[in-house]
Amino acid sequence: MVTVSDCTSSSSRIHLQETYSSRLVAYNYTITLSSPNQWIFDFNYYIQCPNDSFVSIRGPNRVCISVRAFQPPDYCRNLAYGALLCEEDDGVGLTGPYSFAEADVIGGYMNSKIIEEPASTTYTYTNFWTDGFQESSDTIYVTDDTLNGTTGYQWETAPGEQSVQSFNCTFIYFQGSTPTIFINELCYEDESCLVVAETDNGCLLYGYFTSLLIYDKSTGRYRIGLKVRAFEKPNFCQNQTAAVELCEQDGAIGLTGPYSYSEANVIGGYMKSRIKEEPADKGYSYINFWTDGKRATSSTFNVTDETLNGTTGYRWETAPKNSVQSYNCTFIYFLGSTPTIYIKECDVTWLYDWYCLRGAVCRTQPISDL
Known part of the structure; x- marks a missing residue:
């Protein structure tokens, strides 16, 4: 409170408001006459940002x-x-441009x-990750609640118009004078590429090329690891019993399968990498990996992994009720761009140079408890 000795009549209520903004500081205050010799001085907000950042006003929010x-x-x-980098040194997390004007400022800092x-290395294009994950074929979801969705994103190609729907995450590139948002590829062949999955219930999963932590958002109980394992030579192709044993070695828990179609895509990528890293002795036309699943009835399959939601994440090549009823075990094959679940005899291993049951999709202990 500030007291003044010389002021106007109490009948004229004086009100002063000032908003100030610089690179590191922003504030807004009001001075209001409450009685003839008394003024109320109120800071509505005051924010000071670290030296390596800038302050930005986002509607009702002030952010660094x-x-x-x-x-x-x-x-x-x-x-x-990128997400971890944005959480270091009191960082809150990934963000992106709130507006085209803010994108210009971000571009300058880039x-x-x-x-x-x-x-x-002198790269032709140097990019920076932004907040943004593919939620559907034409929408991007952001985690930063101070953003107004992606209204401030100037797209290089709009989400609904991109030709490759496996591109899932966003980055910004200062192309000429216009900072532009791109959507990046879901990639498995290089550790520098991202691995992102989304469960059917909307839980976004992040991981590295060598390992992936999965969190079952629907129950909040499970945090698991997935690994695609291959049988050791010289027995490159083995049956389902051997697959169960393979998935119980080295602290692993057992067979598993895809929780969702999106997770199946991630598993498919690991399958491709495993086939390349540990090739079989022959050039089989089809390399498959056993998954959790045994026939319970003519039209249903049971799974042993309680973190799966039954077989709701299984994209069947042939529905169980339409399959050969003596076929009782499941495996996954990455056919083109769609990892698909097949049903076969549990004791099958290989057939000529046609196909090989090369290994299994295993559930492992978490590598960390993050």
């Missing part, structure tokens, strides 16, 4: 935004590392960061 770079020797990293902390 910084552009951060990965440290050497790992100059280029995937989205999971240019400065590229000059101040150059990568080991």
